[in-house]
Each structure stands twice: as structure tokens, then as C-alpha cells.
Amino acid sequence: MFVLQREEDRMGIVIIALIVICLIVVFSNVLIVPQAQAFVIERLGKFKGVWDAGLHLKVPFIEKVIRKVSLKEQVLDFPPQPVITKDNVTISIDSVVFARVFDPKLYTYGVENPMSGLQNLSATTLRSIIGEMELDATLSSRDEINGKMQAILDEATDPWGIKVTRVEIKNIAPPKEIEEVMTKQMRAERERRQTVLEATAHQEAVVSRAEGDKKAKILSAEAERDAQIALAQGRAKSIELVYEAEADGIRKLNEAQISDNVLKLKGLEALKDVSNGRATKIYMPSDLTNLVASLGVAGEALGIGDATPVDRASRPKPAPKADPCIRPTTSAGGREAAATTAAIQASVAHDEHRADDSARNAAGPGDF
Numbered sequence: 052m053f054v055l056q057r058e059e060d061r062m063g064i065v066i067i068a069l070i071v072i073c074l075i076v077v078f079s080n081v082l083i084v085p086q087a088q089a090f091v092i093e094r095l096g097k098f099k100g101v102w103d104a105g106l107h108l109k110v111p112f113i114e115k116v117i118r119k120v121s122l123k124e125q126v127l128d129f130p131p132q133p134v135i136t137k138d139n140v141t142i143s144i145d146s147v148v149f150a151r152v153f154d155p156k157l158y159t160y161g162v163e164n165p166m167s168g169l170q171n172l173s174a175t176t177l178r179s180i181i182g183e184m185e186l187d188a189t190l191s192s193r194d195e196i197n198g199k200m201q202a203i204l205d206e207a208t209d210p211w212g213i214k215v216t217r218v219e220i221k222n223i224a225p226p227k228e229i230e231e232v233m234t235k236q237m238r239a240e241r242e243r244r245q246t247v248l249e250a251t252a253h254q255e256a257v258v259s260r261a262e263g264d265k266k267a268k269i270l271s272a273e274a275e276r277d278a279q280i281a282l283a284q285g286r287a288k289s290i291e292l293v294y295e296a297e298a299d300g301i302r303k304l305n306e307a308q309i310s311d312n313v314l315k316l317k318g319l320e321a322l323k324d325v326s327n328g329r330a331t332k333i334y335m336p337s338d339l340t341n342l343v344a345s346l347g348v349a350g351e352a353l354g355i356g357d358a359t360p361v362d363r364a365s366r367p368k369p370a371p372k373a374d375p376c377i378r379p380t381t382s383a384g385g386r387e388a389a390a391t392t393a394a395i396q397a398s399v400a401h402d403e404h405r406a407d408d409s410a411r412n413a414a415g416p417g418d419f
Contacts, residue, residue, distance in 0.1 A: 080109040082116070089155040091118040101155050120155040124216060127166065131224070132174045134181040136189055143224040144181065148173055148204065149217040157212030165211050169204070173218075176203050186225065193220045 083106055084090050090102040094114045109116070131145040150169065152158045162168045180199050181189055189196070197218050205215040225233070 076111050080111050082107050082109055087122045089120045089122055089152075090116045091120065091155050091159045093117045098156065098160070118155070118159045120152055120158055122152055122155075124149055124151040127169065128221075129170050129173055131222070132177055134178045136181055136186045137183060138185045140186045140229060141226065142181075142186070142189070142229075143222075144177060144220060145222040145224075146173060146177060146200070147219045147221050148215060149219075150204075150208070150213050150215045152212055153214045154212035157210060159212075161211040165208075165213055168211065169208060169213065169215075172207055173200070173204060176200055176207075186229070190223060190225075193223075196220055 082090070082102070084102050084104050086104045088104065090107075092099040092102060092109070092114055094110070099114060127148040127150060129146060129148065131143045133141055133143050135141050148169065158165055177196075177200060180196055184192065184196075197220060200218040201215055204218065208215055
């Protein structure tokens with residue numbers, strides 16, 4: 052009985068151990084695939100499938116997770132690569148490649164080391180593209196280089212299950228001597244632009260100043276013209292008013308019906324001013340008797356009686372009259388025009404006086 056009891060206890064321990072082992076094996080083959088990852092599964096050394104995110108049960112001892120692949124986009128910063136341009140200049144280019152795995156099966160079985168292969172492929176492609184371009188084009192055509200590299204790498208990595216989404220040239224480092232030459236060239240170009248800008252600014256300033264002077268002269272001429280027109284209009288208006296006043300005076304005299312005696316008196320006063328001793332003729336009133344007139348004329352002609360000697364001296368020049376249109380507010384142009392008009396009138400009057408004096412000097416003592 053005792054031996055039987057011991058055998059039953061051993062069998063119970065073995066069963067419990069087997070149950071525990073089975074539970075451990077089952078739980079160890081229950082796998083949870085995280086998000087943005089994929090597991091490549093092989094069964095007995097042959098590709099079985101790809102597990103996506105979620106809960107999966109693996110067959111113990113038959114199936115195996117051969118590779119865990121990340122489906123996130125990866126940033127691959129490769130070391131700088133020395134390349135030679137078309138004009139035989141060696142430069143160092145640092146590039147960055149953005150890629151992601153779109154097929155875990157191809158990524159696992161397509162190439163031994165996909166990232167190393169992508170790095171080498173990026174270096175060779177970069178050398179091939181830069182070798183067809185000169186240094187200046189290389190420095191100014193980064194977008195073109197990025198586009199060509201992205202297209203070539205994406206097409207070449209399709210059999211590897213890799214999608215190249217973007218390629219960026221991070222840095223282009225030319226040699227030191229090339230940098231010095233480029234610095235001098237850049238400085239010369241900036242100096243040239245500065246000189247051109249200064250010359251353009253000077254030209255614009257000269258043109259603006261000339262246009263300003265031109266406009267100022269035009270405005271001055273227009274102002275002078277307007278002043279002359281206004282002065283002429285004022286003078287014409289003044290003359291018109293004078294003649295209108297004289298006409299009104301004559302009309303009023305006619306309306307007043309002045310007597311003959313008053314007219315004779317005014318005529319004698321006018322003769323007094325006219326016959327001031329300088330004239331070569333004697334003016335007689337029309338109402339005196341013919342006898343008195345003839346006697347007076349004969350006596351003075353024969354030198355009998357009180358003969359008034361003829362004054363042959365030059366007649367004094369009348370003082371110039373002030374222009375009624377000139378006011379304190381009249382412009383300099385208006386004053387100059389008035390002075391010119393006065394000078395012309397004085398010259399005409401002087402010529403008339405000289406003609407009268409010449410006539411008197413040429414006449415004999417008997418000319419009356």
C-alpha cells in the first residue's frame with residue numbers, strides 16, 4: 052500500500068509538471084505585434100507569412116520569427132562622400148535619405164543588408180550625377196540633384212522592399228582654395244552691384260534735378276506771361292476808362308449848353324499855353340477884326356513895335372507820368388514791362404521834340 056501511494060504521488064507531480072510546461076510553452080508562443088511593425092514568420096525554414104500588428108499564436112518548435120521589421124520612415128544620415136565635378140573639382144557632399152519599408156518579405160529576402168546597400172547605392176548615384184555637372188551648377192542646383200537621386204534610388208530599391216521618399220543634400224564643401232576664389236568673386240560682384248546702384252541713383256538724381264529746373268522755368272515763364280497779360284488788360288481798361296471819362300465830360304458840356312463867351316475864354320486860355328513864345332507861327336482868334344490882325348502881323352514882320360523874339364531853345368522834356376496800373380503789389384515782371392513801355396514813349400517824345408527843334412532852327416527870322 053505504501054509503495055502504491057508513493058507511485059501515485061509521483062504520477063501527480065509529473066502531471067502537474069507537464070501541465071506547467073504546456074502552459075509555459077503556450078504562453079511563450081502567444082505573440083503581440085506592436086503598431087508600425089511586422090514579423091516575418093518561417094515554418095520549418097520556409098517563408099510562412101508576415102504578421103501585422105495584433106495578437107498571434109505561433110506553433111511551437113515549427114514556426115519561428117525570422118525578422119522583426121519596422122514600418123516607420125527612417126532617416127539615414129550617410130557620411131560625406133568625396134565626388135569630382137565635370138570641371139575636375141573635388142568636393143565633399145553630405146546627403147540625407149528618407150526611406151521606409153513597404154514589403155517586409157522583400158526587405159528580408161531581397162538583399163543581405165538593405166541599409167548598407169542603400170548607402171553604397173546612394174554614394175555611387177551621387178558620384179554619377181555630380182560627374183555630369185560643373186561646380187557652379189552643383190552649388191546652385193540642389194533641387195535638381197535631390198530629384199534625380201530620389202528617382203534613381205526609389206527605382207533601384209523596389210526589389211528590396213524599400214521606398215525612398217525623399218533625398219536632401221545637407222552640405223556641399225568645396226576645397227579651401229575654391230572657397231577663397233568664390234569669396235573674392237562674390238566680393239567683386241557685390242562691389243559691381245554697389246557701383247551700378249550708385250551710378251543709377253546719381254543719374255536719377257540729375258534727371259530729377261533737371262526736370263525740377265525745367266518745371267520751375269516753365270512755371271516762371273507762365274507766371275510772367277500771366278502778369279504781362281494782366282498788365283496789358285489793366286492798361287487797356289485804364290485807357291478805356293479815361294476815354295469814357297472824357298466822353299462823359301464832353302457829353303455833359305454839351306448837355307450844359309455853355310455860352311459863347313465861356314468858350315471864347317477857354318479858347319484864349321488854350322492859346323496862352325500854345326503860344327508860349329516858342330512857336331514859329333502866330334495864332335489869332337477868329338473873331339478879331341481883319342484889320343487888327345493884318346496890322347499885328349505886318350508890324351511884327353517888319354520889326355515895328357514890340358516884337359517878341361522867338362525862343363529857339365530846346366523845349367524841356369516833360370517828366371514821365373506814373374503808370375496808374377503799377378501798384379506796390381505788382382510783380383517784378385510787371386514793373387519791368389511798365390518801365391519798357393515808358394522808355395519807348397519817352398524815346399518817341401524825344402524824337403518829336405528833336406524834329407520841332409530842327410524845324411525852328413532851319414526857319415528864318417521871317418517865318419511865322
